[in-house]
Amino acid sequence: MASNLPHERKAAITAALAGGWVADAASLGVHWLYNSDRIAEVGGQTPEFLPPRADYYTKGFGYFAHEGKAVGDVSHYGAATRVLTDSLLANKGILDVRDYQRRFRAFFGPGGQWRGFIDNPTRITLENFNTIEREAVEQAQSAMPARLTEKQKRVLVQKVMPYTRRLSGDQLAQPVRDAISLTYQQKEVQEAGVYLAETIDRHLVLESGADDMQLPAVSKLPPLIASYCGNQNLLEVTEAAVRVTNNKDDAVAWAKCAALLLDRLFRGERLSEALEAAITEAPDRKSLEHARADSELDGVGAGDTFGRTCYLHEAMPVIFHILSHARGYQEAVRANIHCGGDSCGRAWIIGPAMAAIHGVGGESGIPLSWLAQVTDAATIYRDIESLLSA
Template identity: 70%
Template sequence: MTKKSPENYRARVTAALAGGYVADVASLGLHWLYDSHRIRDVGGDSPEFLPPRADYFKDVFGFFAHDGKNIGDMSHYGTATRVLTDSLLAGRGELDIRDYQRRFVNCFGPGGRWQGFIDNPTRGTLNNLVAAEQKAIDIAYSSIETELTEKQKRVLVQKVMPYARRLSGDELATPVREAINLTYQDPRIQDAGVVLAETIDRHLTLASGADDMQLPAVSKLPPLVACYAGQNNLLEQVEAAVRVTNHNDEAVAWGRCAARLLESLFLGASLSEAMNTAIQEAPDQKILATAIADNPLDAIKAGDTFGRTCYLQEAMPVIFHIISRAQSYTEAIRANIQCGGDSCGRAWLIGPAMAAIHGVGHPLGMPLSWLARVTDAAGIFADVEVLVAYHGRD
């Protein structure tokens, strides 16, 4: 594989990450509608950027999940990808799992900015993080030798947890001590609070995900691959990120497959080379080989053959079929929507892959007008540009 110039890399990957958001937004209106005939009736040849409406789903199989969303809004997949992007931006292109977990909770948990559907992996991850936090607190209490009243224990937890959720190691002691000093000037209580914080820090889990094999395992990966493409530790970082939301070995394997596909395309490999490299990481190589066999693009048939749901063993062959057979970004996005089912989840590999291959603004690439359909496009794409610029920096 030939790694091309940084300028070519940045242009290609900037287009790819933007292509993920555009594909997600374009698919939202008919997301989780499983009836291909209804999709054709509603969307015709151009089913993209439709407003989410419950009446599309009337009397056919599907799940209307996006009440209150508008044209241009992203799904929970796009929002989760933006959470990981924000964390990578904070780390200047480096993955910090604890920071990612904190941002995930702050977005999808109680009081978070996300308003909308919560899928099973997200719900399970939030529950696991709460349980792991309480377990760490219980372990920490057992390690404190200082006698504390029940009130003091409650106050120390309240003082400590905001720092334990965002700091680690040597960063903890000083701010924790300062926070406790506002209420308790007794050095023994302050020492107990520091022990509490440091013990909690050591026992918080990095593998917080649900035991789940659905698309959230891979849909968030494009920005991570953008930061680590071509580096020896890419797959290590991919596994760590996948296990935040999907603590499942098969989900990790599909994550490695998706990452190798994106990495190859981001670095300028041919589509066939990228496909072959990715398939080597797949837990089911045969099903992907079948999906990319020499036949015309037929996303509806692919859905009939492999499945349309959120599970990776169904979604990945449909994704590979569309990427391998579509001749343009627009054709791929429309085919994905027309297939039905979890189109938004699949969009996060199809969109970046097709935009990496075909770019932006010419007949085979992502239409410029589609970029403008994304809500908060200026902010999202500015963050994409900054993130991609971190790649390859010392």
């Protein structure tokens, strides 16, 4: 999909995607510390890339969620963004919801790679996957041939489940048949197992997300928007991706607002025009207009006015305020950190937006030293380049 982008915009979008990773990592040290005075006390005017430490949270209200993380690491928001990026890379820049669901479950679920905080929508989404799968199995079992014994039915479920969790459609039949043949040579039993797998597959729903309207709904969007930049199906695809983890109408509406904003910036439109376009999709336009109307940048004041928590109706006005008044990437990221609260979640819109405008280096772009501090930076930036060439 991204190969359709004008050549002159690919450098800006590359910077934008990198900007999300950098802004997240820069914010991690005092993430979910809600007291702005305490943030200023421990970080001064340069609060970026502080080592995550529990003692920061001994004064003022906050929640220390990142024990074991180091300078340059990203939050769970970054981890989830990487899952979606990997899915897009595997599918040549096209959103495959089932593939995304499988990767999300495998990464964050039992036995997965993630070690760290699990947010509410992720936790509930993982629970929903189990419920959806169990109901699909029950529906499939109810239609299995009566001549099968109860033992055969149980064994067939055990045989097919590893395949329905990683394959779908036409991919299922042969490996399922092969697996069953190791235990049952009868063709009718093998075909019953294939039918079971295909029936389960048909009943696995795509809207698996939590009834939740927090920042995980929008934080994963930048690579998706880059893949579908300028595409007439952008908002439809955005909704499909969001409902994987946040199956709530307000969350979808805020996500469409964020998607329009980044899409316009990725295509080179002026910030004022992109903000105006995005506001048309917002559930609460007045708060965004209010956020833009302030006379100067005041991240702390924006947090006082609109709120600092993970909820989108608080976070999006803070994001719009910072974007409307910051003069460059560095200033925007610092204002976001000083605001406090869910700085890492907001970073995934602020970072890409400011980097799309200001690029890398110079007085207003992403500082080169910040790019270098991100953990596993070479792999992340390589994947960004691969995605934009998909």
